Amino acid sequence: MNTLQEARNQVLExxxxxxLQAKRDVDAVSLLxxxxxxxxxxxxxxxxxxxxAFGENYLQEALDKIAILSDLDIEWHFIGHVQRNKTKHLASSFAWVHGVxxxxxxxxxxxxxxxxxQPLNICLQVNIDDQDSKDGCAPAxxxxxxxxxxxxxxLKLRGLMVIPAPNNTQAFFDARQLFEQVKAGHAHPEDWDTLSMGMSGDMVDAIAAGSTMVRVGTALFGARDYSK
Structure with a gap:
């Protein structure tokens, strides 16, 4: 078994x-x-x-990979900040955009x-704990x-995406509460099914709070080389 297979198996485990600890269905959380x-x-x-499902933050890098890997049945997610002048490529090349x-x-x-x-799946990014350094709309x-x-x-608006400050586990529960409030008043609650939150270091807390999609990089691929 290769290293990537081992890493993915560990993350899935x-x-x-x-x-299971959160008394949730093991199939209720997807891995991005x-x-x-x-x-x-x-x-x-x-x-x-x-x-x-693969998530990319940088548009040009992502477009290059999409072209190279066009023969594979990959579901491409854009999870970086969305700039107005980049929306055309996002709209045409991705299945999901999380940072709206x-x-x-x-x-x-x-x-x-x-x-x-197919309609473009989008998540509304919320600055759930009012960080100066984070994008996202206010909960209100x-x-x-x-x-x-x-x-x-x-478009198909699927739910919320949040990136709380490190160790702010309460923010995950706040996001879940907000998610449920919106669903209760949603005209099409069956479409409102995605709470994108949790990364390599905090996905256990995010899942406990109700995440339906965790965005994992380091635990799958190892540390990134930012010199490239």
Missing amino acids: QIATAS AVSKTHPAEILKEMYATGQR DRLIIAERLSAQRDASQ EVAELVRQMSRLPN
């Missing part, structure tokens, strides 16, 4: 154990492999382990998504943004 800065050949090896935090961004993604494609803005974004064609 951690997810299953955390789910955060592959930024790792070359296409490494992604291809990770794909061979059974991983299908303004109505204008959602409107551009909707307008630039080809109607022949969520209900109105959800109402407006849910009306846009060519």
